Amino acid sequence: MDHFLYRDGALYAEDVPVAEIAAAVGTPFYVYSTATLIRHFALFDEALGFADHLVCFAMKSLSNQAVIKVLGDAGAGMDVVSAGEYLRARAAGIPGERIVFSGVGKTADEMRTALQGGIRQFNVESEPEMVVLDQVARSLGKVAPITVRVNPDVDAKTHAKIATGKSENKFGIPISRARDVYAMAAKMPGLKVIGIDVHIGSQLTELAPFEAAYKKVAELTEQLRADGHEISRLDLGGGLGIPYARSNEAPPLPTDYGKLIERTVGHLGCEIEIEPGRLISGNAGLMVSKVIYVKSGEDRDFLILDGAMNDLIRPAMYEAWHDIVPVVEPEPGDAPAKYDIVGPICESGDTFAKAREMPRVEPDDLVAFRSAGAYGAVMSSEYNSRPLIPEVLVDGNQFAVIRARPTYEEMIGRDTLPEWLS
Numbered sequence: 001m002d003h004f005l006y007r008d009g010a011l012y013a014e015d016v017p018v019a020e021i022a023a024a025v026g027t028p029f030y031v032y033s034t035a036t037l038i039r040h041f042a043l044f045d046e047a048l049g050f051a052d053h054l055v056c057f058a059m060k061s062l063s064n065q066a067v068i069k070v071l072g073d074a075g076a077g078m079d080v081v082s083a084g085e086y087l088r089a090r091a092a093g094i095p096g097e098r099i100v101f102s103g104v105g106k107t108a109d110e111m112r113t114a115l116q117g118g119i120r121q122f123n124v125e126s127e128p129e130m131v132v133l134d135q136v137a138r139s140l141g142k143v144a145p146i147t148v149r150v151n152p153d154v155d156a157k158t159h160a161k162i163a164t165g166k167s168e169n170k171f172g173i174p175i176s177r178a179r180d181v182y183a184m185a186a187k188m189p190g191l192k193v194i195g196i197d198v199h200i201g202s203q204l205t206e207l208a209p210f211e212a213a214y215k216k217v218a219e220l221t222e223q224l225r226a227d228g229h230e231i232s233r234l235d236l237g238g239g240l241g242i243p244y245a246r247s248n249e250a251p252p253l254p255t256d257y258g259k260l261i262e263r264t265v266g267h268l269g270c271e272i273e274i275e276p277g278r279l280i281s282g283n284a285g286l287m288v289s290k291v292i293y294v295k296s297g298e299d300r301d302f303l304i305l306d307g308a309m310n311d312l313i314r315p316a317m318y319e320a321w322h323d324i325v326p327v328v329e330p331e332p333g334d335a336p337a338k339y340d341i342v343g344p345i346c347e348s349g350d351t352f353a354k355a356r357e358m359p360r361v362e363p364d365d366l367v368a369f370r371s372a373g374a375y376g377a378v379m380s381s382e383y384n385s386r387p388l389i390p391e392v393l394v395d396g397n398q399f400a401v402i403r404a405r406p407t408y409e410e411m412i413g414r415d416t417l418p419e420w421l422s
């Protein structure tokens with residue numbers, strides 16, 4: 001559920017008409033709903049009420065500082081994967097003890113930044129990373145709290161590009177080698193083992209793969225404790241999917257996910273962390289775009305929008321479906337039209353949807369891409385020298401630009417000519 005609903009014939013973001021935002025900031029743009037962000041965070045927070053826990057928002061899904069501040073104020077921690085995300089979280093007021101650092105390729109510099117600034121834990125993904133972290137921590141006179149990310153070899157049954165828990169994926173250490181790796185970590189004075197980490201993929205629409213992975217983590221917890229390690233925290237990753245096509249998808253709810261966690265690892269008495277991104281931010285955002293032309297092809301009509309693959313790459317990259325709806329509510333009896341919905345970029349991959357049935361629209365009409373809050377703005381680029389599009393946050397009846405659209409001068413001015421060319 002979200003807070004983007006039709007009211008009096010027009011699409012609203014909470015209590016603000018989407019068309020009013022478009023008139024103020026121009027198109028295309030992203031708009032986020034504070035109420036939806038908080039509601040989705042609270043669902044996870046309540047679902048883990050049975051244990052000590054921290055819900056760490058996966059910042060990679062949506063990292064604007066205003067969003068991070070909203071979630072931080074609600075009590076969220078952050079899951080970061082780069083020094084940039086770490087510093088962004090800190091700039092948004094998140095204390096280091098609420099930040100976990102994930103990722104397969106942390107550099108020594110990134111480790112230093114996080115250790116000096118304060119960090120809850122590093123989720124270590126390999127032996128070589130462990131060696132470097134131990135050195136960096138000792139050089140700073142610190143001890144780095146760690147979990148080891150294990151790869152449970154479970155099929156997440158999601159798109160191949162976002163599955164991470166099979167043995168052929170680059171993530172984590174094979175669970176079969178875990179005991180040796182923990183023994184190695186225990187000998188390193190710069191590290192303190194505190195738990196286990198697992199994350200099997202994104203946009204999971206069934207609970208069974210989580211269940212299989214968490215059962216393996218529970219078994220491993222007992223083995224590692226028997227080996228003498230203190231395992232007091234389990235980071236169970238993110239990945240719970242959202243409905244993209246409202247008509248026919250119903251992925252599991254956070255409440256049921258929480259019950260599954262309680263059932264599989266609740267008896268171990270560990271503090272629980274999770275790292276959801278998409279379920280918190282996905283349906284909290286729209287991308288709003290304007291129709292430039294409706295063009296008749298030989299056997300189809302093309303809806304050419306001012307938004308493109310550089311603004312929202314998910315359809316081009318993962319064949320992802322986003323519902324695309326007019327900002328003026330269609331009349332009940334209106335016959336639908338069928339369009340290939342495309343952007344202005346010079347490649348055929350710049351296609352949002354093929355043969356999509358939707359209400360008929362005209363040039364200058366606004367359309368909204370639903371479920372665009374996660375992996376939307378953060379994956380955008382300036383391909384074709386199209387400036388990054390603005391982000392807007394709504395809270396009740398107020399809205400504010402939280403990242404402005406750069407001017408052409410700002411975008412072009414970032415290039416510098418070498419002396420020999422000037």
Ligand code: LLP
Pocket residue numbers: 058061079102103162199201202203237238239240275276277278279314318374375
């Ligand atoms: N934790 C780790 C270690 C991750 O790698 C990810 C996502 C998450 C948490 C958050 O997963 P979520 O709850 O958002 O599913 N760009 C792709 C998704 C990439 C996901 C990468 N890792 C997309 O647009 O579908």
